[in-house]
Amino acid sequence: MSRSDSTEFDAIVIGSGISGGYAAMELCKKGYKTIVLERGRMVNHGEYPTANDDIWELPYQNRVPREEIEKHYKKQDRLTWWVRQDNKHWVNKDDEYPYDEDVRFDWIRGHHTGGRSLMWGRHCYRFSDLDFEANKKEGIAIDWPIRYADIEPWYDYVETFVGISGQAEGLSQVPDGKFLKPFPLNCAEQHLRESVAKVYPDRVVTPGRVANLTEYDPEVHKGRRGRCVSRNRCWRGCPFGAYFSSQSATLPVAEDTGNLTIRPHSIVKEILYDEGSGKATGIRLIDAETKQAMEISARIIFCNASTVGSTAILLNSRSEAFPNGLGNRSGELGHNMMDHHYGMGASGILPKLENSYYSGRKPVGFYIPRFTNIDEESKRSDYLRGFGYQGSAQRINNIPEGVIGRDLKDVVFQPGAWQIGMTCFGELLPYHDNRMYLNFNKSDQYGIPIITFDAKLRENEEKLREHGVQCAVEMLEAAGCVNIRSSNNATAVGACIHEMGTARMGHDPNTSVLNRWNQMHEVPNVFVTDGSCMTSAGTQNPSITYMALTARAVDFAHSQVVDGQL
Amino acid sequence: MNRREMLKYTALLTGGAVSASFATVFLSGCSTPADEISVLHFFDTDQFELVSLLSDTILPRTDSPSATDVNVHHTIDTMIGLVFDVDFKTNFRNQWEELESYLTEQNFRQLEQMERVDLLKKLELNPEAGTDSARLAYMEVKQQVIAYYLTTEVVGREHLNYLPIPGDYEPCITVDDVNNRAWAI
Numbered sequence: 001m002s003r004s005d006s007t008e009f010d011a012i013v014i015g016s017g018i019s020g021g022y023a024a025m026e027l028c029k030k031g032y033k034t035i036v037l038e039r040g041r042m043v044n045h046g047e048y049p050t051a052n053d054d055i056w057e058l059p060y061q062n063r064v065p066r067e068e069i070e071k072h073y074k075k076q077d078r079l080t081w082w083v084r085q086d087n088k089h090w091v092n093k094d095d096e097y098p099y100d101e102d103v104r105f106d107w108i109r110g111h112h113t114g115g116r117s118l119m120w121g122r123h124c125y126r127f128s129d130l131d132f133e134a135n136k137k138e139g140i141a142i143d144w145p146i147r148y149a150d151i152e153p154w155y156d157y158v159e160t161f162v163g164i165s166g167q168a169e170g171l172s173q174v175p176d177g178k179f180l181k182p183f184p185l186n187c188a189e190q191h192l193r194e195s196v197a198k199v200y201p202d203r204v205v206t207p208g209r210v211a212n213l214t215e216y217d218p219e220v221h222k223g224r225r226g227r228c229v230s231r232n233r234c235w236r237g238c239p240f241g242a243y244f245s246s247q248s249a250t251l252p253v254a255e256d257t258g259n260l261t262i263r264p265h266s267i268v269k270e271i272l273y274d275e276g277s278g279k280a281t282g283i284r285l286i287d288a289e290t291k292q293a294m295e296i297s298a299r300i301i302f303c304n305a306s307t308v309g310s311t312a313i314l315l316n317s318r319s320e321a322f323p324n325g326l327g328n329r330s331g332e333l334g335h336n337m338m339d340h341h342y343g344m345g346a347s348g349i350l351p352k353l354e355n356s357y358y359s360g361r362k363p364v365g366f367y368i369p370r371f372t373n374i375d376e377e378s379k380r381s382d383y384l385r386g387f388g389y390q391g392s393a394q395r396i397n398n399i400p401e402g403v404i405g406r407d408l409k410d411v412v413f414q415p416g417a418w419q420i421g422m423t424c425f426g427e428l429l430p431y432h433d434n435r436m437y438l439n440f441n442k443s444d445q446y447g448i449p450i451i452t453f454d455a456k457l458r459e460n461e462e463k464l465r466e467h468g469v470q471c472a473v474e475m476l477e478a479a480g481c482v483n484i485r486s487s488n489n490a491t492a493v494g495a496c497i498h499e500m501g502t503a504r505m506g507h508d509p510n511t512s513v514l515n516r517w518n519q520m521h522e523v524p525n526v527f528v529t530d531g532s533c534m535t536s537a538g539t540q541n542p543s544i545t546y547m548a549l550t551a552r553a554v555d556f557a558h559s560q561v562v563d564g565q566l
Numbered sequence: 567m568n569r570r571e572m573l574k575y576t577a578l579l580t581g582g583a584v585s586a587s588f589a590t591v592f593l594s595g596c597s598t599p600a601d602e603i604s605v606l607h608f609f610d611t612d613q614f615e616l617v618s619l620l621s622d623t624i625l626p627r628t629d630s631p632s633a634t635d636v637n638v639h640h641t642i643d644t645m646i647g648l649v650f651d652v653d654f655k656t657n658f659r660n661q662w663e664e665l666e667s668y669l670t671e672q673n674f675r676q677l678e679q680m681e682r683v684d685l686l687k688k689l690e691l692n693p694e695a696g697t698d699s700a701r702l703a704y705m706e707v708k709q710q711v712i713a714y715y716l717t718t719e720v721v722g723r724e725h726l727n728y729l730p731i732p733g734d735y736e737p738c739i740t741v742d743d744v745n746n747r748a749w750a751i
Contacts, residue, residue, distance in 0.1 A: 065649050066651060231732065360736060404686055416748070
């Protein structure tokens with residue numbers, strides 16, 4: 001992957017994260033000379049500085065000292081589990097990447113090659129027609145222009161390459177995929193599955209479906225991949241290539257075609273539009289190191305700078321034809337900001353299975369797919385849509401009450417009680433009023449207008465949360481847990497790091513930015529296939545859907561080129 | 567375990583060729599542990615002595631190291647002084663002062679180990695009226711002592727089950743399979 005001085009390519013991909021890497025790979029495989037523009041630094045596979053550090057090798061118990069937090073990470077650290085010694089090199093410093101908020105918005109991103117594909121949670125759940133039909137059925141926002149049948153073969157396609165471990169359950173709300181063997185539930189998790197199934201047959205505790213290779217086939221899992229060795233240090237970067245990232249998978253495969261150029265330190269300022277042809281001609285970028293502007297031209301542009309990043313670039317791409325941002329005659333660009341909301345759940349102690357333990361640190365626990373508003377029987381009168389859970393069971397430290405001294409030394413090295421915890425993830429509806437916008441009166445060090453957020457949870461979310469917490473407690477009770485503690489502290493939008501929806505897909509150019517192929521209604525050679533394309537949020541972790549839509553969009557773009565339309 | 571041993575060990579566990587990129591695993595090497603801390607960040611010298619005494623009362627030296635043998639007292643001082651936020655510090659300082667007075671009243675420093683243990687047990691389980699804050703400070707210290715102790719290298723490698731690269735995940739084993747020892751990491 002070399003830096004190139006060339007300024008003409010067949011395709012430009014803005015962003016090297018999970019969808020940008022995928023777009024680059026698909027374009028390169030089809031023979032397009034492709035340049036990937038990454039605003040951050042270069043990170044090659046294996047350059048993961050903390051990957052092998054044990055807890056005693058990380059200063060401050062893996063925490064970051066207050067002084068450093070105050071100086072660089074004050075906003076990032078509001079998400080209290082996020083900034084740590086082992087991952088802070090993947091965390092943007094607030095002082096270098098300013099943004100404003102009318103309402104608190106946790107904008108968590110990583111500006112380096114691979115983007116958040118290095119730190120992602122790796123959970124992969126398919127959307128279903130329950131999601132694709134919901135807006136239309138309920139009269140919320142606008143209809144999705146696709147249905148499950150449109151994306152199903154593309155889920156098959158990307159899942160095979162990505163490698164998803166999981167267990168088929170035959171649930172219509174999270175369709176089964178092309179699974180590698182699951183990370184099995186441990187004894188306590190299996191006990192939870194069975195106890196919950198007895199009392200609540202519609203609630204399924206299943207191994208989390210994650211992009212970690214439980215089986216490795218070099219013919220299929222190309223790139224720099226390898227089998228998972230159960231270290232559970234994924235977010236530091238995996239030297240084994242056991243989880244899917246741009247570094248471990250898509251970028252090396254793209255590179256092997258000979259068609260890839262990757263240019264780090266390249267901050268795309270705007271997409272250039274030619275009114276005569278009605279198409280984009282290329283982009284203008286600022287080199288982060290030299291602060292010099294330069295232009296790069298291409299026939300096709302894939303915008304994969306993340307939901308907020310892509311939307312900001314489009315909003316900043318103003319011309320006579322598009323005074324409010326490229327392809328934004330609908331006025332929807334920047335609106336309908338979604339995320340999932342969490343900060344709710346429960347945990348408890350399971351006073352059973354004292355002789356059972358596990359070996360290894362699997363990188364995932366269990367998942368409980370959505371079970372409300374699935375059908376008439378599960379229909380709720382107090383809120384729309386639903387929620388799912390991620391959780392796990394493990395044995396905690398053995399610290400009996402009131403025991404210290406020699407007696408404590410006798411027991412403190414033994415495994416303690418089982419603790420089961422689960423966090424609920426809820427759907428956030430697409431509200432037009434939830435938005436991001438650019439403040440053209442204020443700019444960053446590169447002369448780019450400051451991004452400002454104005455989005456919040458509303459009544460439907462509050463109602464949903466109450467039920468989500470209640471159901472978590474019920475399930476722990478069903479398992480026989482004691483000392484159950486529940487919490488409901490609403491997160492800010494952005495905190496789930498599933499921000500989406502600000503350049504949504506739709507049938508109608510008057511109410512949406514992208515068509516059913518992730519192609520801009522008004523600028524046919526620009527495709528947006530990151531989270532900004534989403535018309536509703538579902539409850540599922542969304543990355544695998546972005547990848548499926550990306551592969552599908554590249555295939556469509558290619559057919560348009562072949563047909564002479566692009 | 568040195569790097570060569572670790573590679574060999576991993577290959578055994580995982581049955582040979584696990585990864586196309588296996589060789590890259592150890593290229594980045596290990597980071598250097600933080601230097602031993604020689605200055606105090608939160609407690610004064612007298613208070614720090616009391617923290618040390620508390621730490622070793624909670625986890626004394628037996629056939630395994632005591633809390634201060636593995637520098638837990640310094641870790642507590644560093645974490646409270648440099649890592650925890652102002653609200654925590656203010657709150658803890660108030661509670662700590664209560665604990666300090668209580669222990670001074672009870673001649674804690676002059677007691678034998680068994681007497682110290684009994685005194686702290688009583689504070690935890692049957693606290694006298696007016697010792698709420700002192701008890702909270704003690705519970706905080708106790709929690710930190712144990713947590714930091716279990717995350718030291720000596721304890722992790724020599725007294726817990728240390729398995730840096732597990733290989734397969736086994737969902738259900740018995741505690742006897744691992745001699746009733748918890749995993750280090």
